[in-house]
Amino acid sequence: MNIPAAVQLGMANTTRQHFSDVFWDFSTHLQELKEAERLQQIKVGVSAQLVFAMRATFSLSDNHLTMLMNASLATLKRRLHQKKMVDSVASERLDRIAIVCLQAKSVFESREAATRWMSVPNQSLGYSIPLILCSTGLGAAQVRRVLHALEWGGAA
Template identity: 30%
Template sequence: MEKTIDRYQKLSEVLGKDNLTARVDSPFDFITLATKGIKSDAIVHFSEYFNLTKNFTATLLNLSEPTLYRLLRSKQNLKRNSSVQLLEAADLFLYGIEVFGNKENFFKWLHLPNTSLGDIEPQDLIEIPGGISKVRDVLGRIEHGVYN
């Protein structure tokens, strides 16, 4: 439980404290934050923190690269669904790093076909609705040693 609380508090660092309108203490806060609005600069913090390409970040948020650039230039708040997707992806990445012990191992794992996910690479699932929860489930099984 303590790791989970630490992970939620680390979200402020990952997304930039100034980009969030409230503190994150649980996944239910994702909805509250998304409704109030997350500043688009949170995307920059996210991609820099995890060293992600703009293309991967855009795909993850279900945006085209040109749309991502326009959004960042305009300094608009993210729409609710993009905000939730960003929060869930950041939380998933932090959880994956906890499970694998470091960023490098987690990101290698993201790019490997996974039998528990129908031989799909986890990175290909996290951009589709419900995909993050499926990847999170596999990470939970790995963490608890019940991975098949």
Template identity: 30%
Template sequence: MSTISLNTSLVSAVTLLGGEGVLRAKPRVVMDWIPLVRRGLPSACVDAVVRTTRITQSDLAHALAIPERTLARRKREGALSPEESAKLVRFARVVERAETVFEDADSALNWLQSPNASLGGVTPLSLLDTDIGADSVLDTLGRIEHGVFA
């Protein structure tokens, strides 16, 4: 994986996905995301994540377990499927949470790309393709936030 680095200090999941202009909505609470995911996020959200984090589209596709060719096709079509949208929102929410815990975007993204003993020696980023993996990453972030060895 290439190094992820953000252009700004801390960003929200909404900002990471391109902001209200790209999302064509103002998700404020968790329940606001459900209709967006069900409808399928605009494919411009992928470009926004790539631009904001400087992660390559290839690395993002790998982290989300979405084939690169599928992402390229979705960009032409203009929207992600609901399943792909859910994966991208999950990614954005975990990045947002990591930034909150580390209080620094670069530190958070470096942590996401570093092997972690409490996660079986794999990188947190490599676990974001599944709900169980993302939950494990969020649990680990919670332990870090509360000063428990993680």
């Protein structure tokens, strides 16, 4: 699976904006893939660099990052330093998060607004953080429902 060139580069000494660009480029790239290609990418795993790009994009704490990726911080850092892929569980979660974030970007018409909305507790979601809910398929479905309601002016 082709990973965007920016993701393949080492990420030392990069800015939060660069990390955000990497995350959003990955998200946009997913739209171009067929489901079979996305499934193959999940099986093979995605770069640990993408996990840390997502972390920087949403200013995630260690606790939130490890919960979202179902992996310890030590494991994630080791995979990053060894330039290895994360496992299929973390890859699937990152894929799910990226797709939901694209929907948020479509609704709010900017990366920045989508990032803010995905990062703060939301009353319509029982004061849960939308990004954190995306750790499960059911939680992601709730977030998508609220986004759909916002897009069409209905009640969430």
